[in-house]
Amino acid sequence: MTPTVSVTALSAPGKVLLTGGYLCLDRAYTGTVFALNARIHVVVEQLQRAHRRGATGEEEDSVIVRSPQFLDAVWEYGVQQCDNGGGVKVVQKGDRKRNPFVETSLNFALTYISYVADSKHFGSLSVTILADKDYYSETATSKGPEGFRDIHRFVNFGVPLFEAHKTGLGSSAALVTALVSSLVIHRTMQPEDLGAARDKLHNLAQAAHCAAQGKVGSGFDVASAVYGSCLYRRFSPSILESLGDVGSAGFEERLFAIVEDSDPEHPWDTECVDFGMQLPRGMQLVLCDVDCGSETPSMVKKVLEWRKNNRQEADTLWDSLQNNNERLRQELKRLAQHPGHHELDFSDIRALIQRSRQLLRTMTQQTGVPIEPSVQTELLDSVTEIEGVIGGVVPGAGGYDAIAVLIQDDPAVVARLTKHFKNWTSTVEDNFGGRSTTYDC
Numbered sequence: 203m204t205p206t207v208s209v210t211a212l213s214a215p216g217k218v219l220l221t222g223g224y225l226c227l228d229r230a231y232t233g234t235v236f237a238l239n240a241r242i243h244v245v246v247e248q249l250q251r252a253h254r255r256g257a258t259g260e261e262e263d264s265v266i267v268r269s270p271q272f273l274d275a276v277w278e279y280g281v282q283q284c285d286n287g288g289g290v291k292v293v294q295k296g297d298r299k300r301n302p303f304v305e306t307s308l309n310f311a312l313t314y315i316s317y318v319a320d321s322k323h324f325g326s327l328s329v330t331i332l333a334d335k336d337y338y339s340e341t342a343t344s345k346g347p348e349g350f351r352d353i354h355r356f357v358n359f360g361v362p363l364f365e366a367h368k369t370g371l372g373s374s375a376a377l378v379t380a381l382v383s384s385l386v387i388h389r390t391m392q393p394e395d396l397g398a399a400r401d402k403l404h405n406l407a408q409a410a411h412c413a414a415q416g417k418v419g420s421g422f423d424v425a426s427a428v429y430g431s432c433l434y435r436r437f438s439p440s441i442l443e444s445l446g447d448v449g450s451a452g453f454e455e456r457l458f459a460i461v462e463d464s465d466p467e468h469p470w471d472t473e474c475v476d477f478g479m480q481l482p483r484g485m486q487l488v489l490c491d492v493d494c495g496s497e498t499p500s501m502v503k504k505v506l507e508w509r510k511n512n513r514q515e516a517d518t519l520w521d522s523l524q525n526n527n528e529r530l531r532q533e534l535k536r537l538a539q540h541p542g543h544h545e546l547d548f549s550d551i552r553a554l555i556q557r558s559r560q561l562l563r564t565m566t567q568q569t570g571v572p573i574e575p576s577v578q579t580e581l582l583d584s585v586t587e588i589e590g591v592i593g594g595v596v597p598g599a600g601g602y603d604a605i606a607v608l609i610q611d612d613p614a615v616v617a618r619l620t621k622h623f624k625n626w627t628s629t630v631e632d633n634f635g636g637r638s639t640t641y642d643c
């Protein structure tokens with residue numbers, strides 16, 4: 203297939219897992235994930251010049267990837283075909299710090315493209331990554347003069363990427379999804395084919411993201427980057443277990459079978475129910491960033507270990523949380539489908555959020571993991587008292603990350619929240635020794 207356009211641009215959204223953190227790692231449970239308006243955009247350009255000469259004097263395809271909002275964020279690669287069906291591998295030039303998410307996305311997308319399009323030549327590709335500002339905490343450079351951030355979508359952070367503080371919106375999942383999708387569309391299909399190809403792009407992005415992360419997470423972040431907001435039930439991890447590394451014999455065939463969902467022994471079983479679901483009219487979800495952060499992988503490890511050793515207790519707690527989370531989702535859905543113009547009553551939502559938090563605090567206490575540590579309890583309690591706030595939670599893995607707050611859709615409520623955070627100081631001693639922190643909405 204010959205590409206008919208030389209530039210392809212595509213974007214994917216960030217996420218917030220409102221409920222179902224830890225539970226959704228297990229297929230027996232689900233998570234409610236919302237896609238955000240913060241997106242990562244990727245622009246792929248086919249450069250005019252065809253090949254360059256590599257070190258051996260042979261013609262070589264190349265890919266240059268730039269992330270111009272960060273200092274020194276340029277990665278240049280040579281493209282190599284591996285023997286024995288090992289796929290296509292990019293090899294970074296120069297001695298810059300490697301970017302595993304970019305590198306793995308290129309390996310996976312180029313391998314799939316070369317297999318389906320039966321084309322071994324890519325020419326020279328230029329890729330530009332642009333991230334909405336909410337993915338990283340504000341820096342002195344990105345702040346700019348008063349009102350600057352409100353006008354500019356892609357700000358310059360003025361720091362190297364690996365020094366930027368992530369806000370936890372799932373930058374790597376949105377990046378991998380946008381990068382593999384833009385490359386596949388650029389080389390093998392027309393933009394209007396996107397709808398029909400969505401499942402394949404999901405499978406490819408999940409495979410690439412897991413490989414780059416070095417672990418198989420629940421995948422809710424990639425699923426919401428592809429499908430949008432939904433009730434998420436994870437895929438069986440066995441689907442990806444025997445894929446192996448790029449370069450290993452037969453990799454391209456195994457990747458093809460995974461993307462095309464053609465292995466009858468391991469069919470994709472991801473469930474995204476009600477995708478595209480929306481909040482009720484008059485309600486808004488805001489994330490309040492804290493320039494701090496938590497180590498999710500070690501929290502996950504500890505929680506899962508506790509669950510393994512305390513199965514009965516854990517099952518009771520997991521079931522109670524699932525039950526309450528489901529009631530919360532159903533109530534949000536009921537209100538979202540409500541016709542008419544009169545004010546909606548959010549009091550049940552408020553009570554269900556409080557109950558979810560209570561159960562998360564039980565999980566905190568029993569696992570010894572700071573999922574809702576006391577500084578966050580204090581903050582969430584205080585926020586819940588603000589006029590127009592329905593309730594707030596520690597989303598995803600919890601910890602000292604951003605909090606998610608459901609509010610009445612009114613700029614005055616955001617103003618009240620912003621004022622609250624400006625004057626906020628914690629007065630409790632944290633049960634995990636965590637810091638009291640500064641928030642921003």
Ligand SMILES: Nc1ncnc2c1ncn2[C@@H]1O[C@H](COP(=O)(O)OP(=O)(O)OP(=O)(O)O)[C@@H](O)[C@H]1O
Nearest residue numbers: 269301302303331333368370371372373374375377
């Ligand atoms: N703008 C960008 N340009 C290039 N690479 C990026 C960019 N943003 C993120 N990445 C890649 O993603 C990595 C961050 O991924 P990581 O999974 O640690 O965080 P996250 O997905 O933002 O957070 P979380 O999973 O907690 O929501 C970076 O180290 C980098 O490799």
Ligand SMILES: C[C@@](O)(CCOP(=O)(O)O)CC(=O)O
Nearest residue numbers: 223224419420421598599600
């Ligand atoms: C703890 C977990 O269930 C959610 C992590 O969410 P987040 O990265 O904190 O948004 C892990 C996962 O689902 O992969």
